[in-house]
Amino acid sequence: MSDQTVCVIIDGQEVRCPAGCTVYEAATTAGIHIPTFCHHPKLVPVGACRQCLVEVEGMRGLQTACTTPVRDNMVVKVHTSPAAVKARKANIEFLLTNHPLDCPVCDKGGECPLQNQAMQDGPGQSRYVEEKRHKNKRYPLSELIVLDQERCVLCWRCIRFLDEWADDHELDLFGRGADTRIDTFPGRPLRSKWQGNTIDICPVGALTSRIFRFEARVWELTNTASVCPLCGVGCNIVLGVKNQKVRRITPRENMEVNDTWICDKGRFAHGFVDHPDRLKTPLIRRNGKLEPATWEEALDLIAARLNAILQEDGPQAMAALGSNQVTNEANYLLQRFMRVVLGTNNVDHIGRIPTGATPLTSLPGLEHRDVIVLLGCDPSTEAPLVELWIKKAVLRHGARVLVANPHQIELCRYGGPWLGYRPGGEVALLNGLVRAVLDVGAKDQAARAANIEESRSWLKAYTPERVEPLCGTPAAALRQAAEVLVQARRPLFLVGPAWTKGSGEQRAFDALANLTLLLNDAETGFVAGDANAWGALQMGVAPHWYPGQQPCQDPEIRNRLSSFWGTKLSPVPGLDWDGMLPACAQGKLKGMWIIGSDPAHRSQTAGEALKRIPFLVVQDLFMTETATLAQVVLPTASFAETEGTLTNLTGRLQMIRPAKRPPGQARPDWWIITELARRMVESKRQKSWDFASAASVFQEIAKVIPGYRGLSYTTLGEAGWQPAPAQVKARRHLVRVEADPPSADPNYPLELVTGRLLYDRGTLLRRASRIQNLVPSPYVIIHPDTANQFGIAHGDPVWLISSQGQLPFTVLVSDEIVAGTVFVPWNVSDPPVGMLVSEPEGLTRVRLAKQE
């Protein structure tokens, strides 16, 4: 599209619009309404429904406004042309001849464009008295969507969305003429994780949700703007509630986050909110059994026990775990409680973002990256909307996607190259890439590093051929990747949590910085898989950081916060999660408070350690494995029942709002922490814990965190607030980072790689009934070489054995994984694969044994 503007006359009104836009767009900018069905602002126009017919002077016949480009001085008649008005009326009548009179039982009724236009422009009565055409009704396309072919008006929106955005070509038109219908290809069911969006864009009730099916009429829903809590993207959503139950989730447009789309997990997995398993009353362990109690009893007991521990063992005998799933307000208050009331820095959360990671600067900005490198990160399962933006970059601008992952992920479909590596080989892989980039790119790249000459000596050891045995990446793939990187104009490196586990945070990021400094305009972004991973870190739920990532060791900051909170903050360094575990096991920790996480489910070591804590308080939605070990269990409100903010993977603060009441006596996290604090502080300090709502907590957060000054719930608004990207000082020197491949263990020759699936059996998704039908049965992917070595065939039942225990799986033999590793999806098997993993989480080595 050029920058020129042209002038068109629409219904006598002069309209200026950019050259190359369509008549429909020109009319819309002038506020002239042209009815449409097939046209959708986010899709390429096709002109299939003929509803937008207009008269253009000088052109024969009527034209479809959605496909006709404007010319200078074009004269268009929309509502002033009798022929066009008549044609549009006739078109509605034609569409309605075979459209069933289903409106009373149709889930689209009430928000249906066809219904609205039939009421507005359509004939009051049909002249068509013959039997309507019959096609398939109630025709399930997948576990999530049901199709009514009779209602379909063949606008292609669903087909075009799956083609243009999701790149999942799973729906198409079949048959000819009057028999034309939408269907899937024989033997290829609809599997796209974006299929739910076709429900929203369907202009009739042809595609409807099987989860929302007949749950409510749309006008009965109370709609609350909120944010999806299931991954780090934080898609903007609307919760539709009827009778204190979340009936459906629909997307809300936010061009900085999710455009107008959401993934099927976010849309369909809300079943957990209203699940009967939700904790409804506080529970106290009496005579070894957890029994219902009142809030008074539970909070008084916790206060008394914590005070007793404080007297006997001092503040360092207590610890707390926040969560990267709960709100900023809860996390902030938890660390404030631990630091101010108890006086300890023992506060952390599981899955903390590694030190050195930076947030992604912008989601829509992904579209304009020409090379996207995925390092140990699988956006398709960890943060699906990121995948959609990557696909946009690939499909519309021809971006390349390089994938460094032990197994092939979905985004490998764009040709990669796929750089498979064994965990622990990250540094070797990156050094190999640095070396290959220098070899391929010659002078340009070398000139970017100030110390290139001295670095060449240590890089000598990392030719692609020498790297291959270190990390398992084929030399040819490395060279190919280097060629892509050298030519990249704006490469983006997306780092996932798995990337830093094998080699350690510092080394993994140093090696990555070596590579990025050689390239043009490179950026690194961390893709956090959890809803509030950045938030938990920002709120100071970490032993070494106060809110706003202000270091605890800095006496000046400590003094400032001490006076702000009105107490003397402890200078004793706190324990992180990895430090808490041995402390539990040695009996040094006497009391622990866990909010919104389930460490006992993640690993056996953690479960064993938590059993040794004399006083454990767990605050959660469900009776998790950790909760069964607790002395007191507190029921908390879910994201649909509380007010608060979440920080997404670009650092964007977004608000969640209560859409319904919590079940039973469950209470929001901020209320619980505040109430407990008020029971424990002396009366003159009570005022500092006088929070009336989550909003007042946020007001304090905005005062404590320097970058958040002046923010409030009002300023966050519907679209949220994003901080300006931090100016990272680019390094000019290559830092020597040597590869340190993990030592082999003859007893356990294989490395265990775990990864998320989009649909799993986690605490929340386990309670989303239909989604559960999409979760595969537990499997392990092994390389053909491994299969030969162990004499195992595809489909065999095997035991996967680590030093911690053994679990049964079914084997899938595939060369889409690096030899020497096995892949097991997280949260799918029961007991969980965490049983094999030892904490602190690093590399887990396993072996296979055939089940007899």
Place this chain on the structure above:
Amino acid sequence: MVRDAIVGFWHILRAMGMTLKYFFTKPVTVQYPEQPVRLYPRFRGRHELRRYEEGPYQGLERCIGCALCAAYCPTQCIYVQAGENQDGVQRSPGERYAEIYEINLLRCMFCGYCEEACPTGAIVLRRQFALADYSRDRLIYTQDRLLTPSEPHAIILDDRAGSEQERRPGVSGKPKG
């Protein structure tokens, strides 16, 4: 003062005379339920959910759970939760039926708009007016009770003969329509 007493006495006599007059006329009250009440043909009493009495859908509920009655109801006294007919267990024709259908008669003002909104003629206001009960909960009528027909002991006046002389004295208001 004497004058006031006389006037007052005269008023009492007049009032007693009126009472005495009705002592000798036919009473307007009916010994219900022993005696029938006379109802106008368009009288709107308690709601009933109907079933198909004949044809291919015989025995099925007419209600398809579309909740248009609830949408139209000015007092919002109807609650509908729809369900999906499973193969083999058909409660109504088509895909959808009312899983829960409740009317709060404490709120209902018997306007009959629900009847007007219903696309299948499922909900009708029949003639049952004897709705008094001992508990408020019982006055939230559930689906099974609404599906059970109930007729009061009544004589229905003929529409055409519903002329002035058949009207009970003291009842104002015209028959609907």
